[in-house]
Amino acid sequence: xxxxxxxxxxxxxxxxxxxxxxxxxxxxxxxxxxxxxxxxxxxxxxxxxxxxxxxxxxxxxxxxxxxxxxxxxxxxxxxxxxxxxxxxxxxxxxxxxxxxxxxxxxxxxxxxxxxxxxxxxxxxxxxxxxxxxxxxxxxxxxxxxxxxxxxxxxxxxxxxxxxxxxxxxxxxxxxxxxxxxxxxxxxxxxxxxxxxxxxxxxxxxxxxxxxxxxxxxxxxxxxxxxxxxxxxxxxxxxxxxxxxxxxxxxxxxxxxxxxxxxxxxxxxxxxxxxxxxxxxxxxxxxxxxxxxxxxxxxxxxxxxxxxxxxxxxxxxxxxxxxxxxxxxxxxxxxxxxxxxxxxxxxxxxxxxxxxxxxxxxxxxxxxxxxxxxxxxxxxxxxxxxxxxxxxxxxxxxxxxxxxxxxxxxxxxxxxxxxxxxxxxxxxxxxxxxxxxxxxxxxxxxxxxxxxxxxxxxxxxxxxxxxxxxxxxxxxxxxxxxxxxxxxxxxxxxxxxxxxxxxxxxxxxxxxxxxxxxxxxxxxxxxxxxxxxxxxxxxxxxxxxxxxxxxxxxxxxxxxxxxxxxxxxxxxxxxxxxxxxxxxxxxxxxxxxxxxxxxxxxxxxxxxxxxxxxxxxxxxxxxxxxxxxxxxxxxxxxxxxxxxxxxxxxxxxxxxxxxxxxxxxxxxxxxxxxxxxxxxxxxxxxxxxxxxxxx
Ligand SMILES: Cc1cc2nc3c(=O)[nH]c(=O)nc-3n(C[C@H](O)[C@H](O)[C@H](O)COP(=O)(O)OP(=O)(O)OC[C@H]3O[C@@H](n4cnc5c(N)ncnc54)[C@H](O)[C@@H]3O)c2cc1C
Numbered sequence: 001x002x003x004x005x006x007x008x009x010x011x012x013x014x015x016x017x018x019x020x021x022x023x024x025x026x027x028x029x030x031x032x033x034x035x036x037x038x039x040x041x042x043x044x045x046x047x048x049x050x051x052x053x054x055x056x057x058x059x060x061x062x063x064x065x066x067x068x069x070x071x072x073x074x075x076x077x078x079x080x081x082x083x084x085x086x087x088x089x090x091x092x093x094x095x096x097x098x099x100x101x102x103x104x105x106x107x108x109x110x111x112x113x114x115x116x117x118x119x120x121x122x123x124x125x126x127x128x129x130x131x132x133x134x135x136x137x138x139x140x141x142x143x144x145x146x147x148x149x150x151x152x153x154x155x156x157x158x159x160x161x162x163x164x165x166x167x168x169x170x171x172x173x174x175x176x177x178x179x180x181x182x183x184x185x186x187x188x189x190x191x192x193x194x195x196x197x198x199x200x201x202x203x204x205x206x207x208x209x210x211x212x213x214x215x216x217x218x219x220x221x222x223x224x225x226x227x228x229x230x231x232x233x234x235x236x237x238x239x240x241x242x243x244x245x246x247x248x249x250x251x252x253x254x255x256x257x258x259x260x261x262x263x264x265x266x267x268x269x270x271x272x273x274x275x276x277x278x279x280x281x282x283x284x285x286x287x288x289x290x291x292x293x294x295x296x297x298x299x300x301x302x303x304x305x306x307x308x309x310x311x312x313x314x315x316x317x318x319x320x321x322x323x324x325x326x327x328x329x330x331x332x333x334x335x336x337x338x339x340x341x342x343x344x345x346x347x348x349x350x351x352x353x354x355x356x357x358x359x360x361x362x363x364x365x366x367x368x369x370x371x372x373x374x375x376x377x378x379x380x381x382x383x384x385x386x387x388x389x390x391x392x393x394x395x396x397x398x399x400x401x402x403x404x405x406x407x408x409x410x411x412x413x414x415x416x417x418x419x420x421x422x423x424x425x426x427x428x429x430x431x432x433x434x435x436x437x438x439x440x441x442x443x444x445x446x447x448x449x450x451x452x453x454x455x456x457x458x459x460x461x462x463x464x465x466x467x468x469x470x471x472x473x474x475x476x477x478x479x480x481x482x483x484x485x486x487x488x489x490x491x492x493x494x495x496x497x498x499x500x501x502x503x504x505x506x507x508x509x510x511x512x513x514x515x516x517x518x519x520x521x522x523x524x525x526x527x528x529x530x531x532x533x534x535x536x537x538x539x540x541x542x543x544x545x546x547x548x549x550x551x552x553x554x555x556x557x558x559x560x561x562x563x564x565x566x567x568x569x570x571x572x573x574x575x576x577x578x579x580x581x582x583x584x585x586x587x588x589x590x591x592x593x594x595x596x597x598x599x600x601x602x603x604x605x606x607x608x609x610x611x612x613x614x615x616x617x618x619x620x621x622x623x624x625x626x627x628x629x630x631x632x633x634x635x636x637x638x639x640x641x642x643x644x645x646x647x648x649x650x651x652x653x654x655x656x657x658x659x660x661x662x663x664x665x666x667x668x669x670x671x672x673x674x675x676x677x678x679x680x681x682x683x684x685x686x687x688x689x690x691x692x693x694x
Pocket of ligand 1: 200260445
């Protein structure tokens with residue numbers, strides 16, 4: 001600026017500039033100073049969370065690989081139009097797919113690349129649902145036909161279940177597949193507007209085939225929804241086949257690189273082999289062979305798997321948001337008590353740190369929960385291979401409730417992180433709006449969260465009934481066995497620090513869960529005239545209490561898992577003493593924050609007094625203060641490369657203002673100095689003739 005100024009102007013500015021620069025600090029120095037405050041080795045924790053240093057190194061190699069690809073360059077990601085997003089997202093997915101095949105990479109590498117590039121595309125459902133459904137529900141012949149084509153991307157599929165009129169209530173789907181035994185074909189048809197398929201990812205403009213969920217009719221009888229592989233586009237021209245109407249449903253709140261679509265059929269004939277017949281079958285002559293009971297178990301197992309991955313991903317998303325917000329608020333300074341003095345780091349404001357650090361504790365607990373959930377699923381999968389399904393009901397109930405809890409908290413948590421970043425958090429360049437908009441759908445898909453909680457609630461009420469009948473309980477609901485004997489127990493906390501003890505925390509969380517399950521059962525029984533029914537009016541009018549009970553149960557499980565994982569790692573010396581000590585503080589903060597949410601219930605049930613509940617707030621503050629010096633080192637341990645976060649505010653070096661300006665400079669709106677509206681709109685207004693007439 002000063003280079004173009006004459007000496008007199010430079011001199012005039014000298015003193016005022018010195019005055020306003022007094023008290024200025026460097027965000028990069030702030031970031032470095034924050035890291036020096038840490039009391040533990042962040043790299044040690046990073047290696048532990050990544051399950052080995054090698055994985056961290058591999059992550060760096062993959063970042064290099066991805067950022068060197070034309071489709072992997074994220075510089076312009078926030079400036080793409082909808083159409084560009086769609087094309088580039090698909091290009092990125094196909095690019096990764098090719099690299100994986102060419103370099104014979106492991107599935108872990110594939111998962112890591114998708115997370116690093118984070119550019120969902122039209123292949124999401126091909127990978128996530130089309131292939132898995134063929135593998136789980138197709139006969140060996142069907143798998144032999146579809147898998148090679150799918151793996152070479154010579155066909156691209158999606159999963160078409162939801163319709164305009166029906167989502168949650170799958171039995172109510174209205175697309176039909178009617179068997180014509182004379183032609184040995186099914187006729188697929190959409191009989192009404194509401195039966196139009198709506199939402200499937202990749203359906204709009206990418207998919208050539210769908211796994212179609214349609215109501216099967218054989219000889220006039222309705223056998224309910226079954227899965228069919230149906231071709232919808234010509235493989236040479238990519239045009240919709242005769243009788244098929246298909247397109248994109250339009251811009252969404254986020255996730256716009258994916259072409260979610262609509263689809264309807266007008267009397268479309270498909271061969272008998274289109275039906276996936278590993279379980280249920282329709283013979284050539286038109287006899288329906290029902291699935292063995294294992295079919296239902298197999299489809300539950302698939303749901304459990306998908307929900308387990310959603311739980312795992314919640315830790316990933318929340319920790320990304322917390323990383324961005326913590327790094328930024330540590331270098332953002334706002335307000336000095338005296339002009340000219342250094343301003344306060346935003347993270348030092350009580351309201352900011354008491355918001356962010358409990359969320360950080362949640363992010364850690366979700367990371368541990370995700371790991372445990374995947375271990376649980378894998379051991380169930382091994383048992384399933386021996387035809388042992390004993391663990392399934394418990395796993396189904398747990399994965400449903402945890403899917404709901406973790407996605408609820410993560411979606412709200414990302415938005416909370418954005419708000420802690422003030423105005424700059426509202427910019428796409430901060431990374432937070434895109435993270436929120438593309439994440440929040442997790443609360444809806446794979447089962448709306450309320451419906452998920454209700455599945456857990458059903459299991460809890462059944463467990464409570466079994467306990468009342470004197471039957472032994474196992475698994476996560478075991479505490480319900482002792483609930484009635486412990487109804488008179490009282491909280492033993494006598495000082496705020498007592499609330500840090502895992503025993504006190506778990507006792508209180510157990511008590512709340514048991515109390516809310518008992519309350520929900522009472523409400524349900526009252527609504528059912530003394531009977532506990534699991535559907536109909538009584539159930540529907542009790543859902544608020546049932547959801548509260550399920551959430552309390554999931555919270556208890558989550559916290560117990562966090563305690564167990566940290567203690568096991570400390571005991572097995574996977575973590576050094578200082579790192580274990582910091583993680584224990586996070587566990588304590590997690591427990592205290594969860595209990596603050598149910599402080600009213602604890603008092604209502606007579607478990608603790610108002611004074612004891614008030615101590616939770618005091619202890620939360622003490623724990624946040626204790627953790628504050630480690631805030632940056634803790635988020636560094638999530639080890640997100642800058643490439644992955646793609647956030648001007650979440651940069652590791654703290655150079656946030658430069659990053660914001662750099663991002664504005666490449667904005668296409670700034671491509672010409674006068675701007676794109678000058679000629680069509682502004683010029684006529686601003687030209688001298690018009691100005692003189694105004
Ligand atoms: C981004 C995105 C991608 C998707 N991708 C796919 C896809 O690839 N393939 C596909 O087939 N579908 C897909 N879906 C659809 C998704 O699976 C459904 O939206 C979801 O299952 C919820 O169903 P719904 O929309 O019918 O909600 P509704 O059932 O209409 O729910 C509306 C409200 O009613 C409540 N409610 C409904 N039933 C009950 C009940 N029994 N008890 C209590 N409360 C109830 C819900 O909690 C919710 O609050 C996608 C959706 C989104 C948002």
